[in-house]
Amino acid sequence: MAELLELIEKTRDGISLSLEDAEQLVTSITDGSLPDYQLSAWLMAAYCKGLSLEEVYFLTDAVARSGGQVAESLGIVDKHSTGGVGDKTTLILAPLVSSLGVPMAKMSGRGLGHTGGTLDKLESIPGYQIDLTNEAIRAQMEQIGVAVVAQTGELAPADKRMYALRDVTATVDDISLIAISIMSKKLAAGAKNIVLDVKVGNGAFMSSLESARELARLMVRIGTFHGRNVRAILTRMDQPLGFAIGNAIEVNEAIHCLQGHGPADLREEVIELACHMVSMAKGISVEDAMLEVVDALDYGSAFHQFKQWIAAQGGNLTAIEQDLPLAPIVKEWVSEQEGFVRSIDTHAIGKVALDLGAGRHKIDDSVDLGVGLLCFAKVGQSVKSGDVLATVYARSEQHAAQAIFLLQQAITLGETNVGHASSAILDTIVSQDEVSL
């Protein structure tokens, strides 16, 4: 067996790690025998020298198995988003695809970001229980085919250690390291069919289409190599998805979408992701899946399934008969000029939600479920004087005024139209390229 120092030397010198090396490295990350300073050095070496495709395959598999036995999958399809502002698609997709006979069980986290994670959002519904025993999850899946719960046990614990160190060693934005991190967790979660929503734009990890395509292709190849069906959908994140950013406010918008309404970009993206999930799970064409998906949204079966799911996990259905209540101080940004929305600093909009209290700076911070905002501005949209561009829900006048001020900095209006992409969907990667070594 190589000394751990030799593994760092190999990566520093651009020599590919063997299967055995990759196993040894990941074991030492998981059991702690590789100290932080050596793991940091290895991460920086990998960042600067790059990793070969075979190393990426080996490392992903080893990280996926670092929590012991790979989880038994309860659903046949899984989805993952690389993350963005206003992304509430899981809240809609889980009931939507399961209403079409495609079971989906999702273990979610709380999330560190501009808003809480899916679990925080769901906890805006009074009574909703996130901690279910494995038996309870299994029973619920048998009964209604959908569950969204807190993670039990540790999924890919080696990734947790690597991610924490990447965060503080400027090694987050490396395509191979991101692909290993995401795909190890997807492999560990066990689903045979995986749809990846890879976000592109100034509110995402990948700001260019080119880099997003590279990440998507790599993740599809990793999944295919490990015997999974994977499709990656590249979607816009140069503006928030939908209007709502926050927790309860995003649940409200998700419910509108499940009732056949909601913002056009959110509906388009949900339909696209759902079509791929249903088509993969049922082995039908995307076009045939589209008919089922649109029907489920527009004729009530997706919303009916949502209510069954929320009730099964203890949520109070009376509370969602109307929109969930939001923070009491409501302020609008009303445009005083005519023109067009030229650009949106999506990251800055996420920061506005965070500053209102919708997200966490540290993992043990508490989240205010009622604050948030509706950002109505979309790139390329024409604006008239008197149009409401955003509405803020805050706990104090001062927070609300500060949020409106920051929104005015983040959204640029101008006299001429810069145009805009007509679709939220930028590309689809379904390649089954040769994946053998």
Ligand code: URA
């Ligand atoms: N999401 C992850 O889970 N890991 C990364 O490295 C980046 C995004």
